[in-house]
Amino acid sequence: MILRFIILCTFFLFIEFYAYQAFRALIKLRWALIAYQLISVLLLVFIVYSFTQFDRSVGQTKYTMFTMGLMLLVYVPKIVITLILFGEDIFRIGASILNYFMYNAPRKEMMPERRKFVSQIALGLAVVPFLSLIYGIFEGKYNFKVLKQTIFFPDLPHAFNGFKITQISDVHSGSFDDSEKINYAIDLINQQESDMILFTGDIVNTHAKEMHPWIDTFNRIKEYKYGKFSILGNHDYGEYVTWSSEQQKDENFQAIKNLYGQIGFKLMLNEHAYIHKGNDKIALIGVENWGVNFKKAGDLNKASANVAQDDFKIVMSHDPSHWDAEIKDHPKNFHLTLSGHTHGMQFGIEIPGYFKWSLAQYIYKQWAGLYENLGRYVYVNRGFGFHAYPGRVGIMPEITVIELKKGNSVA
Structure with a gap:
């Protein structure tokens, strides 16, 4: 010391x-x-x-x-x-x-x-x-950007050609200090013509009470025909503070899990659900937090139990190091993984489509945007909120819209 x-x-x-x-x-x-x-x-x-x-x-x-x-x-x-x-x-x-x-x-x-x-x-x-x-x-911490990404899969079920997913991640509601800006971001979310919305974790910094002033605001997120689903992030477990008792920690954790339901999202805890459209279906797999350097509560095998080998699969896993360590080479061939966690370090240089740099890239191989391995993809959302440093420089808060297309190339 x-x-x-x-x-x-x-x-x-x-x-x-x-x-x-x-x-x-x-x-x-x-x-x-x-x-x-x-x-x-x-x-x-x-x-x-x-x-x-x-x-x-x-x-x-x-x-x-x-x-x-x-x-x-x-x-x-x-x-x-x-x-x-x-x-x-x-x-x-x-x-x-x-x-x-x-x-x-x-x-x-x-x-x-x-x-x-x-x-x-x-x-x-x-x-x-x-x-x-x-x-x-x-200014930067509330300079929300809607980033759109089209991903092609040759084995995408026909009914899901053109299916759109809105993704948000890393809300960190305890950091917010401007209700007008957050309401503006909710309006941006609602303006996207998506079929489903997915929230990939970190609703708070630590305590469930951080979200209480913002529950009504996030309840303004509209309903989606194919649902609103979420998973837990590393901050949702309340492990970065000292608790007076294990019971207090457990009660906070339960309260955080309840928050997702209070804003209309189905929290997935190492489980999956099938999304049906017409005569086709895709599997949505929600994994608890699993990170190389963070809590390993996620159980991919449990979450995907009884999911068939030839099902089209979308995985929600908060930490992109999970994709690199376990998901991308898994024999079940998970088609698309949606993550967050890195925030792009909230500081960097980015010219969309041409250049991006951040200190985050020296910690995470996949830290912002789309990455591919043998036809399997991970998209890393840059985060909705902010943490530690009360701002964002170059790497702006993100609302992602992903369109699934049937085909063999990426646009």
């Missing part, structure tokens, strides 16, 4: 040292530099103090999200500055060694001076994440 604290303090001091070097290279007023140092110290003390006050019996609150947002706002730009100036220092040290051994330069001239324009570049680049994070907090 002490070693971890020392490493953390060293990290922050390292960043603060380089950030100060950039400001000192451009700002010569003594009072301004003192003010900068004072503000930096106060912010660091506030952030450290706030994290030490985290109550594991309560979990995430608006205050902890504010602290996380403030920390990112302060230190992500400073990390950018540090990377640039540290890179310059590596160059300067290399140049000084060269001057010493090859040119026998005087000691005073051995180390090249820090170049002002490098500090200007560093500060200029640091403005980009600073402004992006501010945008993400005030």
